[in-house]
Amino acid sequence: MDDKNIIELFFARSEQALAETESKYGRLCSNIAYGILSNCEDVEECVSTSYVKLWNAIPPKRPDSLCGYLCMIVRNTALTAFNRISRRSYEEQYDELAEVIPDNDTVESRFDSNQLGEYINGYLGTLPRKQREVFVSRYYFNMTICEIASGLGLSENAVKTRLSRTRAGLRKYLNERGVVV
Numbered sequence: 056m057d058d059k060n061i062i063e064l065f066f067a068r069s070e071q072a073l074a075e076t077e078s079k080y081g082r083l084c085s086n087i088a089y090g091i092l093s094n095c096e097d098v099e100e101c102v103s104t105s106y107v108k109l110w111n112a113i114p115p116k117r118p119d120s121l122c123g124y125l126c127m128i129v130r131n132t133a134l135t136a137f138n139r140i141s142r143r144s145y146e147e148q149y150d151e152l153a154e155v156i157p158d159n160d161t162v163e164s165r166f167d168s169n170q171l172g173e174y175i176n177g178y179l180g181t182l183p184r185k186q187r188e189v190f191v192s193r194y195y196f197n198m199t200i201c202e203i204a205s206g207l208g209l210s211e212n213a214v215k216t217r218l219s220r221t222r223a224g225l226r227k228y229l230n231e232r233g234v235v236v
Contacts, residue, residue: 058121065113072113073106080122084129091133092140101136105129141197148194151218155226171234178228182221185209189217 056075064072084105088098105128118124179187188207192198193214200218204211 062113062117062121065110066117073110076106076109076121076125080125083122084125087126087129088133091130091137097136097140098133101133102129105132108132148197151222152194155222155229171229174229174232174234175225178225181228182224186217186221189214190221193218 056079061072061075061079064075081102084102085098088101088105089095092098092101105125108128109125112124112128116124179190182190185207189203189209192203192206193200198206200211200214203209204214207214209217
């Protein structure tokens with residue numbers, strides 16, 4: 056079925072419009088979303104949400120290119136989801152480190168943040184290579200536990216354990232240098 060006929064189905068509020076859109080553009084939509092999200096479950100949710108947005112937009116809109124219009128919706132939906140996921144990931148990581156590293160107000164009142172950075176780098180220099188890679192992957196490169204595990208050939212449990220031990224070691228190292236958490 057061509058795009059003009061599919062658009063007419065949308066205007067007629069026929070659910071067949073969504074079925075035809077999925078049949079014709081489903082794989083393209085999934086590829087666009089996967090390129091941004093890299094997670095099959097997030098991709099599925101993104102594409103599904105995009106179809107709802109398309110349903111709500113047509114009518115009144117009558118796009119010249121259904122494919123282009125749908126791709127724009129999928130891309131924007133995926134970017135919004137990516138930002139939400141990234142923000143949640145950063146918040147989780149901050150919570151993990153908040154027990155170890157004092158907040159900015161405390162840091163500035165006791166010594167400057169450059170000194171804190173030097174202490175953290177000094178501590179990381181004492182760690183075995185793989186343990187340092189796990190820590191840096193998580194807190195510098197913002198990688199998930201799953202990504203770190205697969206990239207370093209470890210189990211997710213091993214990654215969690217190493218992160219926990221490294222945070223505990225960092226807390227002790229900072230306390231020994233007068234940084235009170």
